[in-house]
Amino acid sequence: MHPLLFELPVPGGTRPIGSYGALFALALLLGGALFVSRAARAQLDLGRVMAALAIAIGGALAGAWLLFAVVEALRTGDVFAVLESGGRVFFGGLLGGALGSVIAARALKLPLATLADCAAPALPLGHAIGRLGCFFGGCCYGAPWDGALAVTYTDPSAPGAHPMLARHPWPLYESALLLAIAALVALVPSARLARGSAGARFALYAALYGMLRFALEPLRGDSVRGVVRGVSSSQLIGVIVALGAVAWLGRARRAST
Amino acid sequence: MGVGSIVLGVVSLLMMFGGILLTWLPVAGSILSFGAPVVALVGAVLGGISMSRAKQDGESGGAGTAGLIVSIIAFLFSLIFALTCGLCNALCTAGMVAGGSRRDAGAFSWTRGNRLDQLNIDDAGADDGALGVDPDVVSGSPPPAFPPPPAFPPPPAFPPPPLGSGGAQTVTPDAAVDTGEATTSSADTSSGQSQSLKRRRVRSTPPPSR
Numbered sequence: 265m266h267p268l269l270f271e272l273p274v275p276g277g278t279r280p281i282g283s284y285g286a287l288f289a290l291a292l293l294l295g296g297a298l299f300v301s302r303a304a305r306a307q308l309d310l311g312r313v314m315a316a317l318a319i320a321i322g323g324a325l326a327g328a329w330l331l332f333a334v335v336e337a338l339r340t341g342d343v344f345a346v347l348e349s350g351g352r353v354f355f356g357g358l359l360g361g362a363l364g365s366v367i368a369a370r371a372l373k374l375p376l377a378t379l380a381d382c383a384a385p386a387l388p389l390g391h392a393i394g395r396l397g398c399f400f401g402g403c404c405y406g407a408p409w410d411g412a413l414a415v416t417y418t419d420p421s422a423p424g425a426h427p428m429l430a431r432h433p434w435p436l437y438e439s440a441l442l443l444a445i446a447a448l449v450a451l452v453p454s455a456r457l458a459r460g461s462a463g464a465r466f467a468l469y470a471a472l473y474g475m476l477r478f479a480l481e482p483l484r485g486d487s488v489r490g491v492v493r494g495v496s497s498s499q500l501i502g503v504i505v506a507l508g509a510v511a512w513l514g515r516a517r518r519a520s521t
Numbered sequence: 522m523g524v525g526s527i528v529l530g531v532v533s534l535l536m537m538f539g540g541i542l543l544t545w546l547p548v549a550g551s552i553l554s555f556g557a558p559v560v561a562l563v564g565a566v567l568g569g570i571s572m573s574r575a576k577q578d579g580e581s582g583g584a585g586t587a588g589l590i591v592s593i594i595a596f597l598f599s600l601i602f603a604l605t606c607g608l609c610n611a612l613c614t615a616g617m618v619a620g621g622s623r624r625d626a627g628a629f630s631w632t633r634g635n636r637l638d639q640l641n642i643d644d645a646g647a648d649d650g651a652l653g654v655d656p657d658v659v660s661g662s663p664p665p666a667f668p669p670p671p672a673f674p675p676p677p678a679f680p681p682p683p684l685g686s687g688g689a690q691t692v693t694p695d696a697a698v699d700t701g702e703a704t705t706s707s708a709d710t711s712s713g714q715s716q717s718l719k720r721r722r723v724r725s726t727p728p729p730s731r
Contacts, residue, residue: 272541279541285604289597311573311582314589318565318596325558372570 295390327360406432407485474506526588
């Protein structure tokens with residue numbers, strides 16, 4: 265892991281460039297490029313698609329921080345702790361991005377379901393790259409474990425290094441599985457997905473990721489963050505998202521017959 | 522609209538550079554660092570709409586394309602710096618906004634050491650238990666890399682009251698950890714006492730709810 269990518273010399277000193285920030289930007293770039301290429305294949309107006317993408321990204325960033333802020337404020341009862349932490353939550357980003365996409369699709373007169381299908385493989389691709397950033401930054405680390413794949417975060421600036429224990433390489437697990445979801449969602453024939461219903465590809469992604477997150481969360485070792493009766497906030501949202509997506513797929517399949 | 526997009530892209534780049542240079546300045550540094558990607562996104566929206574309209578009208582749309590490209594580049598770079606310089610500045614700004622009421626919680630911190638203390642982590646690996654300390658309150662993103670040393674003198678350290686006065690609960694982490702000279706300049710703080718002071722201060726922070 266390398267939390268610090270390099271030091272940028274500026275007048276009067278240097279500024280650190282973190283691996284997490286760089287990989288986060290790379291995730292948005294590659295995910296965005298895949299989204300736009302699929303939108304071009306779907307013969308959508310690229311100018312409006314780019315505008316919609318910018319609105320969705322803005323919504324996603326705002327949602328990711330807002331959900332984090334709400335969870336953290338509820339947990340600590342301290343609003344200032346939120347300002348100091350600056351974290352983000354993926355499901356908040358997904359919900360914020362979805363809201364931004366709905367607004368953009370209406371304002372720019374774009375088909376929302378087609379946009380969602382174009383985003384379906386791009387989201388897990390970008391998310392997988394972002395999780396690599398988590399790994400290099402030493403955050404979102406795994407539960408203590410002494411198995412063959414265990415990693416030990418040693419850089420003192422990594423949250424996972426306190427205490428310095430062998431752990432599950434949780435970000436790597438999720439990154440690998442997200443890449444598999446991206447490939448599956450991109451390659452599965454439309455006809456097999458609710459008989460080609462628009463939006464089915466996105467629903468497949470949502471169902472798979474919800475289940476993945478629910479299954480992987482116990483290996484993450486977040487005993488503090490948003491756990492209610494043994495279920496973390498991300499697990500709860502993951503189950504709701506997955507069930508909603510499966511129900512939507514079933515209904516679309518019945519409607520298409 | 523295309524020209525507006527170019528202008529916003531350039532403004533975003535300028536804000537990004539301002540954020541880099543003014544990382545040490547509370548509030549202003551945060552506004553510049555976090556504002557730059559927002560401005561770039563607005564520029565990208567305008568650029569995209571300009572491209573679309575130009576295509577509908579049968580025009581070239583060069584300005585819209587240029588604005589879109591500038592805005593995308595500005596967004597990506599400004600995001601990287603927002604997640605490093607911007608977060609460092611946010612730490613500083615949060616401490617300033619919190620003011621004196623939270624000084625004993627170590628809000629105004631420039632150093633990693635203090636940040637760990639906020640997270641209720643005993644960096645010395647004390648007896649909190651392996652899972653008893655969970656620094657994942659920063660979940661979703663790592664903390665910013667070590668902030669650069671401030672170009673201006675660090676925030677004022679409040680000298681700890683004498684240990685005998687029972688004032689360990691009110692000792693500021695800034696004084697105890699950030700500025701070694703502040704701790705050691707107190708007449709009665711030998712290194713053992715300093716450790717004891719730090720330990721008591723960490724224990725005085727309430728554990729995170731579970």
